[in-house]
Structure formats: structure tokens, C-alpha cells
Amino acid sequence: MPWTKVYTEKTDLKDTLAGEGLRALSYRDALKEAQTQLLRSDESVFLLGEGVDDTGGIFGSTLGLWKEFGKDRVMDLPIAENGMTGVAIGAAMAGMKPIFVHMRMDFLPMCMDQLINHAAKWNYMTGGKVNVPLVVRSIIGRGWGSAAQHSQALHGLFMHIPGLKIAMPSTPYDAKGLLMEAVNDGNPVMFIEHRWVYDYIGYVPEEPYTVPFGKGIIRRPGKDVTVVALSVMVYEAIKAAKTLEAEGIDIEVIDPRTLNPFDDALVIESVKKTGRLVIADVACKTGGVGAEIACRVAESAHEYLKAPVRRVNFPDTPTPCSPVLEEAYYPDAGSIVKAVKELIR
Amino acid sequence: MPWTKVYTEKTDLKDTLAGEGLRALSYRDALKEAQTQLLRSDESVFLLGEGVDDTGGIFGSTLGLWKEFGKDRVMDLPIAENGMTGVAIGAAMAGMKPIFVHMRMDFLPMCMDQLINHAAKWNYMTGGKVNVPLVVRSIIGRGWGSAAQHSQALHGLFMHIPGLKIAMPSTPYDAKGLLMEAVNDGNPVMFIEHRWVYDYIGYVPEEPYTVPFGKGIIRRPGKDVTVVALSVMVYEAIKAAKTLEAEGIDIEVIDPRTLNPFDDALVIESVKKTGRLVIADVACKTGGVGAEIACRVAESAHEYLKAPVRRVNFPDTPTPCSPVLEEAYYPDAGSIVKAVKELIR
Amino acid sequence: MKTNILDLEGVAKQASPEVLLSLMRTMVLVRRFEEKIIEVYPMQDMKTPVHLYIGEEAIASGVCAHLKKDDYIFTTHRSHGHCLAKGTGPEMLYAEFYGRSTGCSKGKGGSMHPADPENGILGTTAIVGGGIPLAVGTALASKMKKDGKISVTFFGDGASEEGTFHESLNFASMKQLPVVFICENNSYATTSPISQRQPHDNIAIRAEGYGIPGIAVDGNDVLEVYKAAGEAVQRARDGQGPTLIECKTYRWKGHVGPDCDHEKGCRPIEDLNKWMERCPVEMFKNFLIKNRFISETEYANMLGEIDRELDRSIKAARQCALPDKEELLKDVFHEKK
């Protein structure tokens, strides 16, 4: 189905899709379209963030939106992440649906207090009386020697906090559908985008639609090894699948799409079939999402596991600047191929 | 050996130990003694934190220290966790060895930025030129209906951050020895104490000593199931062992003592022997330390695992206030017994 | 600090006799509400930390008298007085503190997290400084929705040290939001004196740096609070932006719990004695009696009535059902209806 399909080449897909009579959009434009439609249809929605109204427009994903909706609804902010997150939470409690945008996830440690101690706990602490429909968009992904403070992916931290939902779209279709779902979910949602898929193109319907939370998707069926891939690693896994296919190894690529809720059943079913598990994440290894997924499998499908599990991650170091070190830091399709082969021998 | 021994009854141990000619001290006093000795022997050491000099003295662990060392070295602070952590980091870079004390771990989200983006990354970002010898003491543990914002245990988050060491002493002996090690480690160390063991008594030598990081310890040898227990759960596991013993089940209780570095070898060896693994933590389940430990075993000792792994944790909810809910929230020896039995049937 | 209640003339311009009596009523309600907790607390079945407001009643009373039911307030760990002054019924508060399912937060929040949306209390945070930006957020929502509501945030001198204080004032001033910042400066954060935390004991002057009015008032003089708050509320309603009011006051009990902490050497007993002489409830009562707004008998009747209501409330609250255990896993997330 076109909305499940992952296109691994950035270019020329527009024509391919057009040939099939399908509307093609980049991930960036899918995000922008979702926000445009939300802003148009719901007065309580507004965007806020440092630079949402500027000439960069958050890597293009909010570009020019202020012209249609004004600077009150596409609101630039002081550099004061914790306070401003509190402001967004307060507004959300009072019935607004703010979308708070951070150009880099590295700035979220500034507002952990409002996210962890406030947004995440509010519905529970008030006995369900007051909910916080806040979406926090943040962008991860390798920069240009951006080094330790401008390249982090911290979604693993949020998975440990009850009360936060986490979406991690990999395709343009999901970017739009999950964002439209997130804004109307009624809960704080950490919405984590990857900069390196912003240019990727895929099928995106024009009309508004939602992608439900907690439903993962098999991006490529296979029988030998289950590869759970997050965000841009979905593309790397598809590439790895091609390489491995040539060697007769048939991997199943699962994209969980949301981390909380997490589609346990899909992963467990797959592992029951393949007996082998690799998790490919875009973050440091220890204490990350991969550990949680592996642990759930070890809890629920232990008897089906025919081999050790493998994680594909950044090493447990801060991000270096130097190009040679940066190159060594980031895993890719080759890393997945390597991990899979370790399980197959 | 007396320094590895866990005494599960709070009272009367003083006499027991005295009978054996051993010096007995509570966890609280062990912490205080460590700090006293550090303050006496090293001019660069100082304590700072909200209320370190007050009449409560951080549950007694810093009580009266200001009288000997003055309020410059036992320094009360404004309520400004992020800024003050930055101050401590700056002082550490300039050759001081600050011990920053938080009465509750719930306040750490306020200073995640300085901990994650600064302390953890500094040695790496400067190419090893400047290190940050900062110890952050924080206390976890059930309160008196303290609810969602005053009962959290967030050590799982820090495990995901390269550059932070994490110590989690369970006994008075380790409280002193690990703290003395932490202050001279030269790196940022998250030092996590549990309020419910403050009264526990154990053997503590008077002279200064250190407990090395990365060396776990078998608190009780056993052959049927490996139970990795953190902090106060060590005591619950020892209690569980007694119950299980009566039913002929022999568990091995491992206390890792530090989470980073983590003593993989000790856990792996144990699992190779027992084939079964339970992890008992004092925090919410998803994305926590238990997942990481289980995953490492699934990576390195998969073929020895005879049963699924089990985690004993808080449920994935914020902490409730009501006593009935609080009661249901916290796991104990019974929870460990239950988890172990699920693997043995 | 001056010790006189505002002169009668000023008062006449300020507040009608009805308002004066209602201020008195609120203050007595708050005082007696807390004193009942002190009575029952030793039974150890009110299992939640209580941060009592005794000695500071004039502030919540004087401020909330200007607020409509649907105006928003955000309070702190020291929340009881603000909730009562804003209209929350004592029974649902007591029930919350007893961890009952009929509590204002279904027993999940306890004393530090009351929620009463019907009276404009959208929940409460006990993270110091945490509630300041939340109030700015509801004020932003009101400005965007043009719903005419204003927001008030109460916080301590300690909270004014947190970065959120600065960030909130900056933003609220820039956007000219309908919010009033009430700093209750009782000179202590837990047992730490302000001299160990700030260069001077003068929080109101910070306002100038943000281009907004900042005033310090005698927080034990309900009419002074009432007057300053009235002006600030009016500015907010008129779209003229935020105001910072620092209310100088003192807490009589320990930071947390029903006991006095002076015995432990936390604070000089002389200070307590001095401030007790300036009891906000007594001072205002004397003023009302002296100026014949109320007679001793009327006052006694009012007190009796409040007491009976509180006795009934606390008893009823204690008899309410505890939550089912299944509640533990509920409310982590809001469910779409």
C-alpha cells in the first residue's frame, strides 16, 4: 500500500508516484501541510518556538506559515525553554493546543522539569481532571560537525517517563498523520523528527488524516531476522535488506512509529516467526530504546529467540566534531548488515 | 566478610556487630563520616545544596557539618538548581571538588541541562583537557503521600547519558566507600541514595577507604535464579531469598553498586550458572535500568537463559498520594518472590 | 514595616462593608481550616505532607476577593489558603488530604496538588517556581481566546530565585498578558533564610528590569493587599499587562507539618513573637470591630458557623471511600471521549 511504502531514494520519486497517480510530498512539506490544516481547522492550535516565524522556518517545516496565520499563532519566543514550556503547558490546560517546536533535541534538557514534572504528571496528579494537549516537536540528526551539544537524540529518556507519548515518524505519510493525531490526542506528545528524512518523498494524501498511536508497521516482510528500526534507520534497514537479500538473508523490517504506546504485539509476533532480533536506533546504546525492546522480547518471547539480540546504535560517547570521528560515530545500513550476519552464522 | 554483609533488620545490629568486634554505623552516619573525612583532608572539597546547613541536615547526612567547616564549605543555596549546578561545574573545572546535594531526585529535571549538556560532555568536548570532578548526591524513596513530584527515582535516565558515572550504594559500607571514591574520581558522578536505608546499620571502618566503581557484589550466593537488585531492593531480595529458601528455591542476589560503570561480567557469570534472571529496581519499569541489564544478558548470555527475564519495578504511572494506591505502587520482597516463582515453575 | 491597617477613609473608597466582611470570613476560614489539620494530624491517617498557611491568610484573602470564579489561579506546595479563598470547598480538600476518591484530585495528588477547575484551579505543582509560567500560559490562552479571564500566580520568596520567575516575567511583560504575580515573601525557603539566598530582601524591585510595576506591601494587612491586588487585577483586565506584588509576611508553623519549628532552632523565636503580634486575622478583626463593621457577637457567630462547617467537612471527608486499587493505573493518560 502506498502509505506504508518507504522510498529510499530522495529524488525522482515524485515522478514515480505521479506515474501511479499518487500525490508526492516531502517529509518537510508533509509536516507543514499537517500544521497548516490544523491551524486552519482549529482555532485552539498554535505554533510556538524559537525561530518558527523566521526565514529558515525550522528547516522549512514552518516556512511562511506566519503569513497566513499571523505571529500570534506562529509565535517566536525568547530563549527560555523551561519557562516557555511552562507557558505552553498552561495554555494547553486552558484549552489551547500548542505545538512547541525545537530545532534541535539538545535543547530539551533545558525544559525537562516542565516536561517531566509537569506535563507528564498533570493528568494523573489532578485525578484526570485536567489534561495537557501539548505537542513538542523536536528534531534530531547528524549536523555539520555540530558536535556534542547539537546532535543528540534523547527519545530514550522520555520513554522512561510515564505520561508522555512519543511519536517518531519515518515517512512523509506518517509525519503528517501522526502529527495530526498527536495534536488531538489530548496528552503531551514528544514528536521526534529526523533531519535527514526531511527531503525524502512519499505518498501523502491532501485531505487530513490521522495515523493511530501504538500501531507499528512492517516495512518489509521477511522470515530470518526481525529488525526493529527507528526513524531514519528504517531507510537504512531497507537498504540493508537489499544487500542481505543478495546473500540469501531475508529480514523483516518493523517501524514502530510510536514508542509510547509501543506495538509490542507486532514485534513479538515477528520474533516468534524469525527467532532473531536486531534493533537499530539513532541514539546512544546504553539505557536506550533498544534495551527496552530487547527486554520485552526477553520477557514475552524468550523461548522463540534462537540467537542473542543485537543493537545498532551510536557508541556511548558524546558526539565528536572532527569529520573522521563523526563518520565513525554514525551507524548505517552496513552496521545493520553486520549485526544481522552475526546472528545468522 | 563484614563489609559485604547486608543486615535486614534496622535495630539491634549495633550489638551484633559489636559482639563481633566490628564498628557499626548507619547509612546516614556513614555518609556523614565520608563527607567529614573528605572535608578535613582536602581543601578543595565542599558541600552545597538547599538546606545542607539546616536543622534537618539532609535527613541527617550533613547535620551540623557547617559547625566544623563553616558555611562557605557547607553552603546553603538559592532555589535555582540549573544555575547552581552550573556554578558547581564551573568550580569543579577550576579545581574544586563540589558535592551537590538534592534532598529529592525530583529536583534534578531542573538541572538536566547542566548535567547532560555540560558536566557529562565537558571532558570529551575539550578533548580531555578539562574534567569535571562533581558529585551530585540525590535521594530517592517513598515519602508520606508525597505523590508524583516528590517520590521519583530517575537513575535510569542518567544511564543513557555518556559521561556520567552512577553510584547506588545499598549498605553503609558502600555509602562511605563509594562516596569517597566518587569525590576523587575526577568525573561527574550521580550518587543515588535511598531514604529507606538511612537507618540501616552495618559495618563501617573508621579510617577512610574507597569502594571501586564497576565492581558489583554477590550479596547472597545461590544457584537457581539470579536477582540483580538495586539500592533498597537488595534488602528486599535478601528477605525474598529467605522466603524462597523455605520452598527450596535458592536465589543469587547481586548488588551492582554502580550502574556506570556496570559490572557486566558478574551478572553474566551468574546467569550462566542460574539460567534465570530477575531485576529488581526502585523506579518505573519502561526504559529503566532493568531493561538495559536484561538486554545485556540477551546479548551476551542468551544461550544460557532457561526462562524469560522478569522485572520488578514500580508500575509505569506517576506516584499516587492516597495510601491505598501508594501501597499498591511499591514493590517489595513479595514482588520478588512472585517474579522468581514465575520462572521456576 | 508599618503596623497600621489602612485608614478608614481609604478603606471606604476601596471596599464595601460586604467586601470587608467577606475578607474577614475568608481569613477566618483559612485559619480555622489549617488549625483543624493540626488537630487531626497526630492521628497519622492524613498521610500527606501539609504546608500550613497560618500567618499568611491576608494574602490569599486580599487577592482572591478580586477574582471571578473562572479566573485562574496557580498555587504551590503551600496551597490550602489559596484554594479556599478561590472557592474550593473544604470537604473536597480534606478528602484529598485523606487520600479519598472524593478528594479534589481523586486522592491522587494529596495536599500539594489540589485541582478544582470549576473554581479556576487547573491543578497545582509543588515544584518551586513551577507554577509561575503555567499562569503566564493560561493568561496567554485568555488573551488569544479573548475570554476576559485573568490569571494569578502565588509563589514564595524561594521561587523568585528560580529561572522560571525571570523567564515568566520577561515573556508576560513583552506580551502584556493579563497575569498578576504575587510573591509571598515570608523570608524563608524551608529553613533557609533569604539572606543565604538573595543579595537583599526586596523582590519587588526586580519588576523594573522587566518594565512592569512592582510593589511591596505589608502582607499581613489584608486591606493593603486588597488595594494593591485590586489595582493589579484592574490593569490585567484592562489589557495593561502584568504586575508583581511582593507581600511581606511570615509563616507561623514549620515549613511542613503541624509543628512550630522554632524549638528546633530553625528560626529566632523573637521573630515569631513579633509577627504573631501582627496576626493578620486579629488585626483585621480589631479594625472591623473598632470601626463597627462587625460586633464581637457577630464575629463569634461567624467563627462558630465556620467551625461547624469545617468540623462537618473534615468528618465527612474522613468517612469517604478510599480509591479502588484499580485507580492506580488510571489517569496516566487522558482518554479521548
Place this chain on the structure above:
Amino acid sequence: MKTNILDLEGVAKQASPEVLLSLMRTMVLVRRFEEKIIEVYPMQDMKTPVHLYIGEEAIASGVCAHLKKDDYIFTTHRSHGHCLAKGTGPEMLYAEFYGRSTGCSKGKGGSMHPADPENGILGTTAIVGGGIPLAVGTALASKMKKDGKISVTFFGDGASEEGTFHESLNFASMKQLPVVFICENNSYATTSPISQRQPHDNIAIRAEGYGIPGIAVDGNDVLEVYKAAGEAVQRARDGQGPTLIECKTYRWKGHVGPDCDHEKGCRPIEDLNKWMERCPVEMFKNFLIKNRFISETEYANMLGEIDRELDRSIKAARQCALPDKEELLKDVFHEKK
């Protein structure tokens, strides 16, 4: 804003001819250092984001002229000028930007994280507002150790919005620490104008709320900066506590990278033109020539010498070795020696 360089008489009291020439030298060095980056950047082998300091040279130069080698400074993402002015050699900076193992942070930090402990630069954070408390921390250490050092933190107008600014000023004032806060107000944070972030364009007045001196100076007039910084540094050295200095200035290039951003419509080109007329380097050069501190020829010689040194440095830096891959896993933790 006034456009005159301080009158000569004032200057004579302030600074010797040697100091004046050294200020000039630093400014030219910083300017030309950045211009070399603009030249090489299109080759795309300097793989790190560069935040150029062109237009703001007077600030780093005027402040650091008062500092000793072992006084501490903390800079930001826009770090080059401060490092050079404090004494860091251009070659180790360029090498760092090229990701070479000879770089000042062994190639691990890049342009945003220079470290040069020998010159009092203990590392650099690119988290906005992150460096402010760090400088307060080194100042605290100096006060505790009585080592006589002072600390200076440079940060932008944007950084003054972060909570850490407030928290740092409060603490530094209370403890009377030897630290100077230099706010480089270039009216923008990335492309966001200060009017979208603060109620007014006046950061210095915030100082009063903390009980410390706050002064605004023309950040393009090196002598005005020099004078204000001299007083602040003296106060710090004398144990009289911190000072906040706001330097009004303007950045010529885009927030990041070698290009000018006015074409993209980020900022009005008229503003740039106005500020370029007030080029700090040109203004000071003209002043020196007019008052015969330097001749045109001497200036040209100085420029030539600096240029040759920079050309040599950047070439040498580019030829240095890249780190070994094994370096990736090293330095996560400090190893005990």
C-alpha cells in the same frame, strides 16, 4: 547612540599608547581571522558551523585587554573573537575547526567548543546561557581559593532571557564574587529580533534588581568598552562583586556561516549599512591615525604582519593530521593519573 570615540583627554587617562596599539592589533587580528574563514569555507572542508564575530570586535578586545593570562573567560557559540583576544593562538583554533588532532580541543569540539586552559579558557558551551553560571563557578572557586583570579562571561542578548542569567546574577551578587557579566547585545538571536523576545531593548537595567551596577555602552567603541570593563574588572579584583555590562553592537554576517543574511530578508539592509558605517575597526583606526598614535604605514605593516601570520596558521592547521579513529571512544571519562 552616540558615534564619537571617547575624547582624547579621557583616553589619555585610560590607556597608554601601548595599550591603544594592542587594542588595535587585537581587533584587526579578530577581524582578519574571521575573514580568512570566509575565504576557505566554500571549500567545504572546514566541517563545523562557524558563528562569526565580525562587527563585534571591540567588545572582546576592550574587555580582554584588562585580563591576565590566568583569569578565566567563558564564551559561547560565537567564540572566536574572545579566544583570540584572550591569547589563544590562531593555529590551534583553525586546526580545531578543521577537526584536526592538534586543534585546541583535539578536534572533538569544533568551532563551538574551544578549550585553552593555559589562557584561562576551560572549555566552551554552545548552549545559550549555559556559560553564565560556569563563570560564576570559577569565580566562586577563586574566592574560595583566594587565588586572585577573576572570571568574565560573554553572552548574547538571547542568553539574557534564559533562567541561568537570573540565577547567576542573584548568586554572584549575594556572594560578591569576582565575575564580570558582558552581554553582547546585537539585537538578534539567530534571526529573531529582540522585540520578539523582550519587552525592551535594555538589558543593563536588569542589574539593579540584583543590587549590582549595570551599564550600557557603545559596543562598537573599543575605548568605551575598555573603560567600562576596566572599572568592572577592578571592582571584581577588589572584592566588590560583579558588574553587568551591556555592549550594544551588531553582527555583520548571518547567525551562522560565512554569508550575509540580509539578502534572505532576515534583517533590514539599512541597519547593516548604518552599523557598517560605525565599523569598530575603522573607527578606532581613524581615531588612532587622527591622533597620531599610529601612521597609515604603520597600520598597513601591522595588518600585513597579522595577515601573514594568519595565512601561515590556517595553512599549517589544514595540514595537520586528523585524529585516529580510536580517539572516538577516548575522553568520555577523565582517567586518573
